[in-house]
Amino acid sequence: MDSLGAGQGAAMRRWWRRVQGGIAIAAAVLATVALVPEVLAFPHRQAIGDTIFYAEQPLPATMPALLARSDAMLRHSALYQPGYGRRIFLTDGGWRWRLLALSSSGAFAFSRPFGDVIVVNRSDPTHDLVFNGQAIGGRRALSDVLAHERTHALIRARYGLLADLRYPAWLREGYCDVVSGGGSLSDAQAAALEAEHRAHPALLYYHGRKRVDALLRAAHGDVDRVFAEAVR
Template identity: 50%
Template sequence: MKSKGPLLATGAAFLLVLPLLAPQTLAFPHRAQVGEFDVRSESPLPPGQLQAVLNDARQRIASSPLADPAGEQRDIYLTSGGWRWTWLTLQSRGAFALTRALTGYMVINRSDLATNRVENGGSIGGQRLLSGVIAHETCHGMLRRHFGRLTVDITRPAWMREGYCDHVAGESSLSDADVAGLKARGETHPALVYYHGRRRVAAILAANGGDVDKLFAGSR
């Protein structure tokens, strides 16, 4: 009789990987379709709070010429930062959110609709606007659609990609005071590339008339 070990191992591996391709298999208990956004959540989705956050995100997204005028359709998964977040993000647990390049779904860390906040557990720069994070992650999808789904993340530097997405989001996790404090203490922080990238992107766009194509055709 042949051993069932390999078959069981294959089945277990499939069950572990399946949620990465289809997060809805993790049975998020709450769901709401709001225009172009299909939102699933571990916590209840009060309509007024959800609408306010998504409306703010829409305004930020629309500030980019890359945005689809008909709306950027996205599947959004709001987590409490617990086991679903860990399962879906693997080695990116300290991030605010993650968007899979191939599937396009967006999974967001510890979210609070009432305060429009996302937390990643960091002691410095550990909070961002939920609407800003949605805009930032949506912008990654816009960049992939416009410049190449499988190439833009490789051919363009992080400061440019993350800086532009924060530019569209209209915020970064680090404040000017945070950055000044880090500099005074001689410390580094993973979000500095976002902070400095956003400022650099804003300066380039101001100089070139807001041309995103010229921005991404420039220094690499």
């Protein structure tokens, strides 16, 4: 019995070591994919200045104009600084998006503090559009979404890589939508959702933008003041 028990214990330890090894390998693969989405073999690539687009579908000749529209929005931000690049991955909303997005799967796009990467949901660059699958507020201009995500990078550059934890979501997302010229909900759509007491993820962005816009006007455009007062 003692020998049998010892044998079972050794087998359990070997099994647990294999499980731990599998978890470590899976974590390493996910970390690699998150930081280097190029490993997913996006078939199309286009460099425009310091920005590189990777895409699942052929990229149109209008990409420089689309990027210029996005950059023009950024230049109106007090946080703007030139000379930073971006690796932008345009997906068709399929398996690459689902693998990369994880908890952000219902978003238009996402960027993260570590890794110079923006990943976009189902995109149509020919018509400057991106879709997130929502029945209401489910489409937005791709150039606006890129400006929104790049503004997140400007916030982190100004206030630190932990800005996503330090500042409330309404402030971060609201300011990004102020810079990017609006959001996915119209005033009428937001009012209708609230009249029906319907929860919708875009409402946080909508109210954040309205609130940040009012705070900026009260602060005479002083973005640093708005961010500082939000955490007092």
